[in-house]
Amino acid sequence: MSIEASAQECAKNLSQWFNSFYQDLEFAAEKISESLTRRMSGRSKIMDGDLVDLPEVSRSFLEGHPTAVGAGAIFAVASVSRAEGVLEWWLRDESGTISKRTFDLVPDTDGFYDYEQQPWFTIAARTGHVTLVGPYVDYLGMGEYILTLTVPLYVSGQFLGVAGSDIRVRDLEGVFVPAIRALPNDAALLNDQDRVIVGNSGRFLVGDRVKGVPPGARKIGLDVPGLDLHLLYLTS
Amino acid sequence: MARPVDFSAQIYQPLPELDRADAIVQRIIRAVSLGLIRQGDQLPSELELADMFGVAVATLRDALAALRDLKVVETRRGRFGGTFVVGAPSPSLDLLRKRLTALSMAELRDIGDEHASIAAATVRLAADRADPADLDRLESLAGALRNADSPGARTRADSRFHIGLAVAAQSERLMTSEIRLQGEVGELLWAPLTREFDQHRAAEDHLSIVAALRRDDREQAQNIALEHIRANVYHLIDVKLTLTYAGHGRDKI
Numbered sequence: 001m002s003i004e005a006s007a008q009e010c011a012k013n014l015s016q017w018f019n020s021f022y023q024d025l026e027f028a029a030e031k032i033s034e035s036l037t038r039r040m041s042g043r044s045k046i047m048d049g050d051l052v053d054l055p056e057v058s059r060s061f062l063e064g065h066p067t068a069v070g071a072g073a074i075f076a077v078a079s080v081s082r083a084e085g086v087l088e089w090w091l092r093d094e095s096g097t098i099s100k101r102t103f104d105l106v107p108d109t110d111g112f113y114d115y116e117q118q119p120w121f122t123i124a125a126r127t128g129h130v131t132l133v134g135p136y137v138d139y140l141g142m143g144e145y146i147l148t149l150t151v152p153l154y155v156s157g158q159f160l161g162v163a164g165s166d167i168r169v170r171d172l173e174g175v176f177v178p179a180i181r182a183l184p185n186d187a188a189l190l191n192d193q194d195r196v197i198v199g200n201s202g203r204f205l206v207g208d209r210v211k212g213v214p215p216g217a218r219k220i221g222l223d224v225p226g227l228d229l230h231l232l233y234l235t236s
Numbered sequence: 237m238a239r240p241v242d243f244s245a246q247i248y249q250p251l252p253e254l255d256r257a258d259a260i261v262q263r264i265i266r267a268v269s270l271g272l273i274r275q276g277d278q279l280p281s282e283l284e285l286a287d288m289f290g291v292a293v294a295t296l297r298d299a300l301a302a303l304r305d306l307k308v309v310e311t312r313r314g315r316f317g318g319t320f321v322v323g324a325p326s327p328s329l330d331l332l333r334k335r336l337t338a339l340s341m342a343e344l345r346d347i348g349d350e351h352a353s354i355a356a357a358t359v360r361l362a363a364d365r366a367d368p369a370d371l372d373r374l375e376s377l378a379g380a381l382r383n384a385d386s387p388g389a390r391t392r393a394d395s396r397f398h399i400g401l402a403v404a405a406q407s408e409r410l411m412t413s414e415i416r417l418q419g420e421v422g423e424l425l426w427a428p429l430t431r432e433f434d435q436h437r438a439a440e441d442h443l444s445i446v447a448a449l450r451r452d453d454r455e456q457a458q459n460i461a462l463e464h465i466r467a468n469v470y471h472l473i474d475v476k477l478t479l480t481y482a483g484h485g486r487d488k489i
Contacts, residue, residue: 145346170340177341181481199341201474202472202473205345205473206345
């Protein structure tokens with residue numbers, strides 16, 4: 001197979017993985033929306049009791065996606081009755097146990113987590129598209145190197161927040177490297193900031209930004225709507 | 237998604253029962269494999285060692301017994317008696333293979349990032365502070381890597397040069413960081429796992445760093461050091477990927 005054909009094949013495989021992951025996130029978001037629509041029955045703001053189905057949705061998402069380390073839903077402050085908003089997040093620990101994570105949502109404290117300012121929230125709110133943020137060092141959290149993927153959540157056409165999932169970079173490597181190593185030359189998957197998400201050698205290192213197209217390299221887009229992902233590869 | 241953290245669970249927890257004898261064993265083994273203590277060297281007396289490590293003599297004796305079992309030291313009786321280093325324990329290739337494949341590319345890059353920052357600062361300070369005798373010592377350490385004839389000897393020669401740079405930089409803290417980093421990657425770098433690391437290129441890099449230091453060219457010395465570490469990371473990632481994905485062929489995700 002020519003290098004161009006291998007690159008197209010690899011881009012197709014990577015796109016399929018993302019599209020399927022986002023499809024599952026959309027499915028989780030729909031289940032959450034349906035449940036909220038039923039329980040809110042016309043009220044404009046979410047109350048704590050409306051969230052009873054969230055644990056099951058988050059758990060089953062994590063159980064179905066061994067690559068993911070966290071999953072849940074996050075609501076806009078304006079759409080909940082509690083002043084600080086609602087952040088419903090479940091984590092899988094080293095032993096595989098899934099448990100709920102609590103957050104400091106009180107402004108002016110050291111650990112205050114102003115989630116409405118995070119790009120995976122603002123971009124979804126502004127564009128109505130899926131988002132992919134990272135790789136980034138989760139400095140407010142456990143200091144891990146992760147990616148966050150979200151989809152917007154709507155009830156009766158109104159934006160309420162996002163459903164999303166975290167993936168550790170080290171776990172993603174295990175999934176993507178075999179696909180990208182099918183390319184015989186140095187290659188890397190780049191996010192919308194031209195930052196390397198995963199490479200197939202020591203040439204393109206995760207976290208590096210590849211500004212412009214290096215000599216002898218070519219860039220092709222991934223077919224993942226809303227995300228500006230590219231596969232970069234050397235042609236010889 | 238970033239999550240705020242409450243560190244109190246990490247801070248206010250019972251301290252582990254430190255196995256002090258084991259900690260001494262690990263420290264001596266590391267010092268020997270990095271070439272900080274050499275074959276034939278005599279260790280201080282039991283009383284001195286116990287005092288320096290801050291442990292009871294009985295604990296120190298347990299540690300020495302374990303080191304004797306591992307054939308790292310031997311104790312000779314008599315007038316010229318004492319405890320002597322007889323060899324560096326070489327970790328099994330299998331163990332090194334496991335250690336390397338357990339590290340992700342992101343972690344290997346990050347170790348390289350830390351090493352690059354330590355090395356850049358070290359080499360700049362060495363350019364300012366090294367005297368001619370320091371440079372001569374560094375040059376002979378660089379030469380030792382060229383002639384090293386086994387993975388263990390290469391690990392020790394390579395580590396000794398980098399630690400020597402920190403010594404020439406007059407910084408105890410940078411030296412401590414360098415020892416820790418060498419302990420993390422030194423053996424992995426030189427282990428013959430897939431293809432061997434390019435010994436001659438590494439030795440040339442070391443000699444070029446010393447030459448740049450002699451010319452007072454700190455920029456050039458730093459650039460060579462950074463490129464040198466980039467080559468280390470490239471090699472480790474290459475070996476890791478080959479070990480992990482060899483034979484997978486055209487895997488689909």
